Amino acid sequence: MSRDLIAAALDCAARGWHVFPITPRGKYPLRGFTAWEQHATTDPDVIARFWERRPCNIGVACGPSHLVVIDLDQPKPSEHPPADHANRGLATGEDVFRNLCERHGQPYPADTFTVTTRRGGTHLYFTAPPGITLGNTSGDKGNGLGPLIDTRGRGGYVVGPGSFVALPDGTGTYTITNPAPPAPLPAWLAERLATPPTAAPSSTRPRxxxxxxxxxxxxxxxxxxxxxxxxxxxxxxxxxxxxxxxxxxxxxxxxxxxxxxxxxxxxxxxxxxxxxxxxxxxxxxxxxxxxxxxxxxxxxxxxx
Known part of the structure; x- marks a missing residue:
C-alpha cells in the first residue's frame, strides 16, 4: 500500500500538482500540516522521503496546482434532495450538474481528468482560467453550482487519486477513470463561479x-x-x-x-x-x- 501511495503521489507531482500528506485512511490534513497550501510540493525527492516513512493519503492543493475541481457527490443516507430536484429525478451531484449543463445549452464536460471517489461520486479536474482567481463553493450556497456539488480552487484541496479512505459514511479508493489531461475550465462555468451571489452580502461579513x-x-x-x-x-x-x-x-x-x-x-x-x-x-x-x-x-x- 505504501509503495502504491508513493507512486500515486509522484504521479500527481509529475502532472504539476502540488501534494501534501493527509491522514492515513482519512481525508484531512496530517497534524503539523495546517499550512498545507504552503507545505504542498511537487519535489519528487521530498515526496518519496515523506511517504516512505508513513503511508499517508494524498491531498492535492488546487490553488498552487492551478486547478479547479468540481466534486459531484452522492447523497449520504441522511440526505434527501430538495423537492423540486426530486420531482425531476435529480438525485445525485452528477444529475444536478448534467441538468445545469443542459439549462445553459452546454455539453457535459467529460473529456477531462476524472476520478471516481470512495462513495461513487466524481471529481472533474480542470485547469484554472488565467486572470481569474476562483475559490471554493459548497452546494447551492452563494454562487455554488447546486446541491451535492462542491468546487475547489484557491484555498481548497481534494483527496488525490490512489488514496484509500475508510470513514463511517463510506469506504473506498479514489480511482482515475479518465487519465486525460485536465481540460480548461469551460468559460461559462468560470463566469458562473466568478460571479458574486445576487443576494446582498451579509452585513456581518467584513470586506x-x-x-x-x-x-x-x-x-x-x-x-x-x-x-x-x-x-x-x-x-x-x-x-x-x-x-x-x-x-x-x-x-x-x-x-x-x-x-x-x-x-x-x-x-x-x-x-x-x-x-x-x-x-x-x-x-x-x-x-x-x-x-x-x-x-x-x-x-x-x-x-x-
Whole structure:
C-alpha cells in the first residue's frame, strides 16, 4: 500500500500538482500540516522521503496546482434532495450538474481528468482560467453550482487519486477513470463561479473596503488583494477552526509585513475585525485570545 501511495503521489507531482500528506485512511490534513497550501510540493525527492516513512493519503492543493475541481457527490443516507430536484429525478451531484449543463445549452464536460471517489461520486479536474482567481463553493450556497456539488480552487484541496479512505459514511479508493489531461475550465462555468451571489452580502461579513480605519493609498494592489482574501477567510471560519484560520492568516500576512508590503497595524486591525465577525456564530473567542493568536502568527511569519 505504501509503495502504491508513493507512486500515486509522484504521479500527481509529475502532472504539476502540488501534494501534501493527509491522514492515513482519512481525508484531512496530517497534524503539523495546517499550512498545507504552503507545505504542498511537487519535489519528487521530498515526496518519496515523506511517504516512505508513513503511508499517508494524498491531498492535492488546487490553488498552487492551478486547478479547479468540481466534486459531484452522492447523497449520504441522511440526505434527501430538495423537492423540486426530486420531482425531476435529480438525485445525485452528477444529475444536478448534467441538468445545469443542459439549462445553459452546454455539453457535459467529460473529456477531462476524472476520478471516481470512495462513495461513487466524481471529481472533474480542470485547469484554472488565467486572470481569474476562483475559490471554493459548497452546494447551492452563494454562487455554488447546486446541491451535492462542491468546487475547489484557491484555498481548497481534494483527496488525490490512489488514496484509500475508510470513514463511517463510506469506504473506498479514489480511482482515475479518465487519465486525460485536465481540460480548461469551460468559460461559462468560470463566469458562473466568478460571479458574486445576487443576494446582498451579509452585513456581518467584513470586506476590506468596509474597514474605514485603512489608509487605502498605503496599500498596493497586491497587498490589498492578499489582505482582503485573508480577512474574508477568517471571517467565515467555522466554529472549531477559527484559531487555526486566524493563525494561518496572520502567518501569511506576517511574511508580507516583513517584505514591507503591508503595515503591521493594518493587518492587526483587519484580522481583529474579521475574528470578531467569526465570533458571531457559536461561543466567541475572547479578545485576549484573538490578540495572542494574531501576534504569534505575525511574528512567526515575519521570521520566515
Amino acid at each position: 476590506l473596503g468596509d474597514l474605514d480605519h485603512l489608509d487605502h493609498a498605503r496599500l498596493s494592489r497586491y497587498g490589498r488583494a492578499a489582505l482582503t482574501g485573508e480577512v474574508e477567510r477568517v471571517a467565515g471560519a467555522p466554529v472549531g477552526g477559527r484559531n487555526r484560520a486566524l493563525n494561518l492568516a496572520a502567518w501569511k500576512l506576517g511574511k508580507l509585513i516583513a517584505r514591507n508590503v503591508l503595515p503591521r497595524e493594518v493587518v492587526e486591525h483587519a484580522l481583529t475585525e474579521a475574528a470578531k465577525t467569526a465570533n458571531a456564530h457559536g461561543d466567541p473567542n475572547s479578545p485576549r485570545e484573538i490578540a495572542a493568536v494574531i501576534a504569534a502568527g505575525i511574528i512567526a511569519g515575519m521570521r520566515g
